[in-house]
Amino acid sequence: MSATEAVTAVEAVDARQTPIVEINNLSVTYSREGRKSAAVSDLTLIIAAGETVAIVGESGSGKSTTANALLGLLPSGGEVSGGSIRIDGADTTRASEKVLRSIRGRVIGLVPQDPMVALNPTLRIGPQVAEAVRRRGDVPKRSLDAEVVEVLEAAGLDNPVLRARQYPHELSGGMRQRVLIAIALAGRPQLIVADEPTSALDVTVQKRILDHLQSLVRDRGISLLIITHDLGVAADRADRVLVMQGGRVVEQGRPAEILVAPAEDYTRRLIAAAPGLSSDGRVKIRHAGGSAARGGAATGPATSVADRAVAPAGSVTAGGDTATPILSIVGVTKDYRLPRSPEGQRTFRAIDAVSIDVPAGQTVGLVGESGSGKTTTLRVALGLEKPTAGRVLFEGVDITDAGWRELRPLRKRFQLVHQNPFSSLDPKFTVGQSILEPLVSFGVGDRASRSARLRELLDQVALPAAFADRRPAELSGGQRQRVAIARALALKPDLVFLDEPVSALDVSVQEQILTLLATLQDELGLSYLFISHDLAVVAQLAHRVAVLNRGVVVEQGATIDVFANPQSDYTKALLDAIPGRATAIAPVGGSADSAPVGDGADAASVVAKNASLATAPSANAPAANEKLQEVAS
Amino acid sequence: MYARYVSGRVLQAVLVLWAAYTVTFIVLYLLPSDPVQLLLAAGNVDVTQVSPDQLASLKHQYGLDQPVYVQYFTQLFNFVTGNFGESISKNVPVTQLLGQRLPSTLALGASAVALAIVLGVGTASLAVFARVKWLKVALSRLPSIGVSLPPFFVGLLLIQVFAFQLRWFPATGDKGPQSLVLPSIMMAIPTAALLAQVLTRSLEDALDEPYVVTARAKGLSRSVIQWKHAFRNAALPALTLLGLLLGATLTEAVVAETVFTRNGIGELAQESVLAQDIPVVQAIVVMAAALFVVVNLVIDLIYPLLDPRIVHGQRVT
Numbered sequence: 001m002s003a004t005e006a007v008t009a010v011e012a013v014d015a016r017q018t019p020i021v022e023i024n025n026l027s028v029t030y031s032r033e034g035r036k037s038a039a040v041s042d043l044t045l046i047i048a049a050g051e052t053v054a055i056v057g058e059s060g061s062g063k064s065t066t067a068n069a070l071l072g073l074l075p076s077g078g079e080v081s082g083g084s085i086r087i088d089g090a091d092t093t094r095a096s097e098k099v100l101r102s103i104r105g106r107v108i109g110l111v112p113q114d115p116m117v118a119l120n121p122t123l124r125i126g127p128q129v130a131e132a133v134r135r136r137g138d139v140p141k142r143s144l145d146a147e148v149v150e151v152l153e154a155a156g157l158d159n160p161v162l163r164a165r166q167y168p169h170e171l172s173g174g175m176r177q178r179v180l181i182a183i184a185l186a187g188r189p190q191l192i193v194a195d196e197p198t199s200a201l202d203v204t205v206q207k208r209i210l211d212h213l214q215s216l217v218r219d220r221g222i223s224l225l226i227i228t229h230d231l232g233v234a235a236d237r238a239d240r241v242l243v244m245q246g247g248r249v250v251e252q253g254r255p256a257e258i259l260v261a262p263a264e265d266y267t268r269r270l271i272a273a274a275p276g277l278s279s280d281g282r283v284k285i286r287h288a289g290g291s292a293a294r295g296g297a298a299t300g301p302a303t304s305v306a307d308r309a310v311a312p313a314g315s316v317t318a319g320g321d322t323a324t325p326i327l328s329i330v331g332v333t334k335d336y337r338l339p340r341s342p343e344g345q346r347t348f349r350a351i352d353a354v355s356i357d358v359p360a361g362q363t364v365g366l367v368g369e370s371g372s373g374k375t376t377t378l379r380v381a382l383g384l385e386k387p388t389a390g391r392v393l394f395e396g397v398d399i400t401d402a403g404w405r406e407l408r409p410l411r412k413r414f415q416l417v418h419q420n421p422f423s424s425l426d427p428k429f430t431v432g433q434s435i436l437e438p439l440v441s442f443g444v445g446d447r448a449s450r451s452a453r454l455r456e457l458l459d460q461v462a463l464p465a466a467f468a469d470r471r472p473a474e475l476s477g478g479q480r481q482r483v484a485i486a487r488a489l490a491l492k493p494d495l496v497f498l499d500e501p502v503s504a505l506d507v508s509v510q511e512q513i514l515t516l517l518a519t520l521q522d523e524l525g526l527s528y529l530f531i532s533h534d535l536a537v538v539a540q541l542a543h544r545v546a547v548l549n550r551g552v553v554v555e556q557g558a559t560i561d562v563f564a565n566p567q568s569d570y571t572k573a574l575l576d577a578i579p580g581r582a583t584a585i586a587p588v589g590g591s592a593d594s595a596p597v598g599d600g601a602d603a604a605s606v607v608a609k610n611a612s613l614a615t616a617p618s619a620n621a622p623a624a625n626e627k628l629q630e631v632a633s
Numbered sequence: 634m635y636a637r638y639v640s641g642r643v644l645q646a647v648l649v650l651w652a653a654y655t656v657t658f659i660v661l662y663l664l665p666s667d668p669v670q671l672l673l674a675a676g677n678v679d680v681t682q683v684s685p686d687q688l689a690s691l692k693h694q695y696g697l698d699q700p701v702y703v704q705y706f707t708q709l710f711n712f713v714t715g716n717f718g719e720s721i722s723k724n725v726p727v728t729q730l731l732g733q734r735l736p737s738t739l740a741l742g743a744s745a746v747a748l749a750i751v752l753g754v755g756t757a758s759l760a761v762f763a764r765v766k767w768l769k770v771a772l773s774r775l776p777s778i779g780v781s782l783p784p785f786f787v788g789l790l791l792i793q794v795f796a797f798q799l800r801w802f803p804a805t806g807d808k809g810p811q812s813l814v815l816p817s818i819m820m821a822i823p824t825a826a827l828l829a830q831v832l833t834r835s836l837e838d839a840l841d842e843p844y845v846v847t848a849r850a851k852g853l854s855r856s857v858i859q860w861k862h863a864f865r866n867a868a869l870p871a872l873t874l875l876g877l878l879l880g881a882t883l884t885e886a887v888v889a890e891t892v893f894t895r896n897g898i899g900e901l902a903q904e905s906v907l908a909q910d911i912p913v914v915q916a917i918v919v920m921a922a923a924l925f926v927v928v929n930l931v932i933d934l935i936y937p938l939l940d941p942r943i944v945h946g947q948r949v950t
Contacts, residue, residue, distance in 0.1 A: 073846060104850050104851065108850075120847075120866070121940065
């Protein structure tokens with residue numbers, strides 16, 4: 001159904017029934033230590049029966065507070081200071097806990113944020129779902145188990161009878177998210193609130209689960225409120241999008257309208273930040289040069305990598321005339337011993353003959369889902385894990401068997417930026433102590449030179465010098481990741497390993513961090529090995545991409561080639577899963593020109609187009625808008 | 634999986650017990666003092682009056698003329714088969730002494746432990762559940778007072794108030810369940826207070842976990858959430874602490890039995906140490922170690938029932 005049809009359908013429903021949620025001029029304030037701060041101001045939101053609405057915004061924009069206020073689950077210190085909330089016609093603004101309890105689960109179901117921690121680890125899945133089923137009140141005790149299995153099956157879990165007997169830790173993240181969806185559905189609610197439902201999951205899993213949730217909601221006529229920081233996710237799925245900033249709704253409308261003609265600068269920034277939305281549905285590739293556009297120096301190692309991927313035993317110096325890559329992973333295999341199990345399998349092959357070269361001064365993206373072996377590859381490359389077979393070369397020197405003593409001087413030259421800036425900084429250290437710790441550890445410099453270096457590093461990562469005395473708790477996620485980057489740069493390394501450096505951050509902050517990393521690479525001539533589960537994010541930084549699936553490199557090449565002409569089905573699936581692409585393309589209809597890059601578009605034209613986008617990034621957004629408006633009119 | 638976990642824990646417990654026995658043996662027998670002289674002194678015999686022949690025959694009688702390792706293994710074998718030897722000062726088998734004293738101490742220990750668990754868990758649960766501000770504050774401050782009170786002082790206070798003034802309970806002796814009340818309270822207070830401190834904290838932490846939000850969003854009541862969801866998760870640290878505290882019950886019984894003049898193991902231990910009655914002391918020390926080991930073994934076996942991840946471990950992808 002087209003966008004207009006959807007809207008008329010919604011309006012028709014609207015006229016017939018009372019809306020399921022009616023929030024008028026809602027304000028929520030948090031008071032902490034006597035100080036009050038407004039989390040949500042003057043928010044008005046009406047959700048009709050069967051409608052899907054998305055609230056988009058960064059952390060701190062008040063989107064989650066809105067969801068919590070709706071469920072009466074504001075954290076302590078938070079209170080509704082103005083306006084009203086009506087749920088299913090009844091005013092619940094300052095309702096008692098008893099009234100709110102009757103709404104939770106029965107009228108509004110919640111799909112919480114992080115499936116890894118949202119289930120009680122000490123209870124089996126079955127009882128946790130049964131609690132929600134029992135809330136319906138009309139289920140006789142003897143058919144409870146059958147009901148539980150039924151909702152689990154409806155949520156798309158295979159083998160639901162077994163799942164009901166398992167504990168959360170025996171299930172993958174995607175499966176746990178399906179259990180949480182089953183719990184939300186179990187009370188047969190009229191509205192489901194999905195709070196960042198999938199941001200903790202792999203992109204392809206995310207797509208499958210959101211597709212499934214949406215079809216469930218559609219079939220049962222349930223309304224859906226999606227809370228997300230990713231405009232791409234919102235645009236793909238919602239009938240209506242609200243953009244929030246600083247507790248206020250700055251813009252709202254149908255996704256197509258907002259994407260085509262955003263009224264606010266903030267919305268435009270969010271569009272630019274969503275990897276799948278910018279450049280009218282094409283993923284923006286920063287280094288679009290590809291193998292052809294790069295000079296001979298880059299072509300050499302590129303071919304040698306390709307050669308070696310085919311024949312790992314081949315000579316390392318196959319490139320001959322070219323510079324040695326700063327890091328070479330050659331045919332690395334790693335087996336882990338499994339605990340004794342009845343199935344008889346004794347070892348688990350985490351990675352199998354993985355070969356990757358990182359040319360000096362370039363970025364190689366290593367993409368794969370959880371369990372694909374990216375982390376194992378990283379650990380082997382860092383010398384934290386000895387490979388079962390294969391070699392690791394740093395600037396041509398074999399470091400595979402190097403011990404701690406041999407590796408230690410080299411550690412100055414390669415550094416790591418961790419995934420989660422919320423846990424990778426010691427909360428008791430000041431920012432300055434954290435950044436200077438590597439210098440202290442290696443005994444580099446004296447007091448004066450260290451403090452000069454600290455100012456220089458803070459400046460490089462665009463943090464004010466005053467931040468040196470702050471502690472991590474006072475910083476935002478993006479600021480913490482800047483501190484972590486500064487710490488990695490303290491010893492002036494040549495190679496930096498980036499382990500999902502932006503996956504814990506909001507989309508708009510991701511963009512800033514990626515830009516910072518690109519700038520630092522240009523200024524300092526750094527090489528990056530960039531690990532991520534998200535192809536779209538990798539595209540924003542990497543010159544070359546290697547795609548890892550079940551421990552095997554299924555595809556490797558210049559970023560532009562991988563995006564324009566993916567060879568493996570797995571890469572195609574990854575490309576399809578990038579959120580926002582469907583919507584960004586939809587208004588243009590069947591135009592071949594705007595088909596997704598991954599679906600066999602003319603590679604040459606895509607290369608040309610992306611190359612031009614990369615050189616003139618500011619020019620692409622207005623151009624895209626023009627074209628969309630043209631088609632719309 | 635569970636069988637493997639259990640056998641591992643049991644083996645560990647046996648090893649600890651053996652180590653405890655060995656250390657006791659070394660300390661009591663190999664320290665620079667002559668066991669025979671201690672034996673004679675205990676029997677009020679002047680060592681200088683005893684001829685070398687008599688000394689030798691005494692040594693032979695107690696197996697002290699054997700090499701150390703033979704003594705060690707003979708005794709180890711005796712202990713394993715339940716033969717603890719004979720008391721030097723009282724001239725009766727140690728097993729018989731223990732048999733006389735153990736029931737009293739067991740009754741006291743069990744009632745003190747039960748009371749401590751009820752008080753500790755009750756205080757913590759109420760402190761977390763209460764929504765009236767002053768009650769919450771009062772209940773969460775209470776344990777720190779309990780921890781800082783010296784047990785013997787509490788014991789004397791209890792005797793003064795409940796035995797001498799109100800005459801509700803006897804001040805001394807171990808006749809009937811009534812005599813258990815005051816010493817149990819005295820022993821339970823510090824244990825309960827520590828337990829409440831740890832449990833309050835971990836209950837509060839558990840209630841901040843995301844899965845509690847999931848539970849609340851289902852529409853469950855606060856009491857169901859606290860008991861069914863938070864308590865099991867919060868119980869682990871408290872259970873670990875409880876294991877350590879229970880292991881120390883025997884030590885506390887020494888003080889309680891002294892204050893309330895009860896004829897228990899604690900009192901026997903005190904007498905035997907003063908009389909340097911080595912076989913009795915050794916039996917009591919090994920028994921205390923066994924209590925500690927068994928309590929902690931039981932707790933190790935309870936863990937996986939509370940948290941299944943302990944047996945399963947993390948999955949390899």
